[in-house]
Amino acid sequence: MLKVAIDAMGGDFGCKPIVDGLLLAFKKDRHFEAILVGDKDELLPLIPHKFDSRITILHTTDVISMSDHATDALKRKESSAYKAIELVRNGEADAYVSAGHSGASMSLATLRIGRIKGVSRPAIATLMPTADSTTLVLDVGANVDCDANNLKEFAIMGQAYAEDVLGIDSPLVGLLSNGEEESKGNEVTKSAFSLLEQLPNFIGNVEGSDIFNGSVDVVVCDGFVGNIMLKTAEGVADTIGKIIKNNLRRSLVSITGAVLMRKVFKKLKLKVDYAEYGGAPLIGVKAPVIIAHGKSNAKAIKNAIFQALHSADSNLSDDIENSISKYKG
Amino acid sequence: MLKVAIDAMGGDFGCKPIVDGLLLAFKKDRHFEAILVGDKDELLPLIPHKFDSRITILHTTDVISMSDHATDALKRKESSAYKAIELVRNGEADAYVSAGHSGASMSLATLRIGRIKGVSRPAIATLMPTADSTTLVLDVGANVDCDANNLKEFAIMGQAYAEDVLGIDSPLVGLLSNGEEESKGNEVTKSAFSLLEQLPNFIGNVEGSDIFNGSVDVVVCDGFVGNIMLKTAEGVADTIGKIIKNNLRRSLVSITGAVLMRKVFKKLKLKVDYAEYGGAPLIGVKAPVIIAHGKSNAKAIKNAIFQALHSADSNLSDDIENSISKYKG
Numbered sequence: 001m002l003k004v005a006i007d008a009m010g011g012d013f014g015c016k017p018i019v020d021g022l023l024l025a026f027k028k029d030r031h032f033e034a035i036l037v038g039d040k041d042e043l044l045p046l047i048p049h050k051f052d053s054r055i056t057i058l059h060t061t062d063v064i065s066m067s068d069h070a071t072d073a074l075k076r077k078e079s080s081a082y083k084a085i086e087l088v089r090n091g092e093a094d095a096y097v098s099a100g101h102s103g104a105s106m107s108l109a110t111l112r113i114g115r116i117k118g119v120s121r122p123a124i125a126t127l128m129p130t131a132d133s134t135t136l137v138l139d140v141g142a143n144v145d146c147d148a149n150n151l152k153e154f155a156i157m158g159q160a161y162a163e164d165v166l167g168i169d170s171p172l173v174g175l176l177s178n179g180e181e182e183s184k185g186n187e188v189t190k191s192a193f194s195l196l197e198q199l200p201n202f203i204g205n206v207e208g209s210d211i212f213n214g215s216v217d218v219v220v221c222d223g224f225v226g227n228i229m230l231k232t233a234e235g236v237a238d239t240i241g242k243i244i245k246n247n248l249r250r251s252l253v254s255i256t257g258a259v260l261m262r263k264v265f266k267k268l269k270l271k272v273d274y275a276e277y278g279g280a281p282l283i284g285v286k287a288p289v290i291i292a293h294g295k296s297n298a299k300a301i302k303n304a305i306f307q308a309l310h311s312a313d314s315n316l317s318d319d320i321e322n323s324i325s326k327y328k329g
Numbered sequence: 330m331l332k333v334a335i336d337a338m339g340g341d342f343g344c345k346p347i348v349d350g351l352l353l354a355f356k357k358d359r360h361f362e363a364i365l366v367g368d369k370d371e372l373l374p375l376i377p378h379k380f381d382s383r384i385t386i387l388h389t390t391d392v393i394s395m396s397d398h399a400t401d402a403l404k405r406k407e408s409s410a411y412k413a414i415e416l417v418r419n420g421e422a423d424a425y426v427s428a429g430h431s432g433a434s435m436s437l438a439t440l441r442i443g444r445i446k447g448v449s450r451p452a453i454a455t456l457m458p459t460a461d462s463t464t465l466v467l468d469v470g471a472n473v474d475c476d477a478n479n480l481k482e483f484a485i486m487g488q489a490y491a492e493d494v495l496g497i498d499s500p501l502v503g504l505l506s507n508g509e510e511e512s513k514g515n516e517v518t519k520s521a522f523s524l525l526e527q528l529p530n531f532i533g534n535v536e537g538s539d540i541f542n543g544s545v546d547v548v549v550c551d552g553f554v555g556n557i558m559l560k561t562a563e564g565v566a567d568t569i570g571k572i573i574k575n576n577l578r579r580s581l582v583s584i585t586g587a588v589l590m591r592k593v594f595k596k597l598k599l600k601v602d603y604a605e606y607g608g609a610p611l612i613g614v615k616a617p618v619i620i621a622h623g624k625s626n627a628k629a630i631k632n633a634i635f636q637a638l639h640s641a642d643s644n645l646s647d648d649i650e651n652s653i654s655k656y657k658g
Contacts, residue, residue, distance in 0.1 A: 207564075208561035212564035227508070230537065
């Protein structure tokens, strides 16, 4: 039976949404167990006895807080993140989920669990919404300065994740650039383009708008550009929401209209809400590592746990290793 | 009296929206004249006689099309873009507006009109909407690979444009990065950060979301990142529009609701529509150069013409030259 190690302490709202998310996941799937790493005095009161057989608590009180440096994470051997990562490293758990300090999770996963053979740098991936589906984008923050070979590895890892975890047959892979033509790009993406041409699923350069129109399944970029893309998307969505609300307040006098709009907003939120997707996988380490948003609610944690389980249940690591070796050099 | 040179031929929809835009501008402002560069047989039937005294036609039939290379623009001396640029170079016109090949306009403006003293590279700027106002972002496409000094010049040029043309007192200038902390950034933005600290209006790193929340007036980035930001914003806005429309069709049964929503969409469109802002100024060349969208309608052209006039009426070039010299080295 699969076992998930969960850093129960690092989220912005303490351990309650983490435990609640786990309980939601238990209700939906009877075939996994969890190790909650954190303060047993805080955790125990949150867990109904009927789940006792499926939950182990690994007690610790140290937490890496958002203001700590990621580089300190390796020294904080009693922290909830460190102990949860060690469970995966030692084979006592199959996957790791945390809503804590994302830099700490990345460093610990990369250095303690280790990279898949052939992977130079693991990457953080995220799912962006289109009108009907989603697009996987990586890297969105782990690696700020990348070379062409890093981008090629991201393409291979993204394709494998889309196939093995998202279940997309032969996903289309694009390179994020400032235009679709082969001649477009900066120095790094231009040299990445010629490396990516080896990959049969590579469809060429794609633009920022293509992430949201469903024309590509996997989009590759460095972590600097990926972060700016992500924050831009969030910023535009927020601003449009504000503009709509401001205008509604002025024009929607009828109760009918207001009720209808509330429904639309709810559906819209469902589409663009990260809680729907759970967390961001760190792809390229030997075991599934899911980095959930610090502000994750129970639903987001539930979905992050399912992402971890799907990943652990797949051949992702082997497929990445084989594919990197196949397209080497 | 100010005189605008207009490339009347390069837009996606021919010269009609260009001429219509000019006529709209004439109706609103009696104190400028225009030189339309293009095919007189096409242009003459579009111009009512009452505007004869304010319009000169400079006849030519060659047009640089979207599929031509920007590098060819310098050889195409009979093209509408080349001839319009020459009018500005020779002092026969004060500003240039084109909805044609943007790369051609950039090359011609940079090489034939010339850069302001001290400017290494002119930059394309664009206005992005916030809920209540706008944010000026540059570069969004002229310079794909930039060094720290280029970014510093963009900051100086952007601040001068915000003050002189947009009328913002002491605009706040931010550097687009993957986090607000000084430690964030890629190699180029990190070294740009220390150069930008010389500028009194520099507020530090800003994130993609800050472009849309009104916390900063001028945002500086290289043209690769700027293009991806711009296309991402357009893509998200389109997708949200689609999601709302799809859900409205399903849930909005009452005529009342549909009518109200149409109003909201119209206001929303007004806020995010580039036609409201006209075109993108190429900042750093000796005269105002406004690059309008290829798909510009008459209203967009009208606003592009007003941008050109405001710019020509300001001390922009002198202020950029003085500021670059002041913060040199």
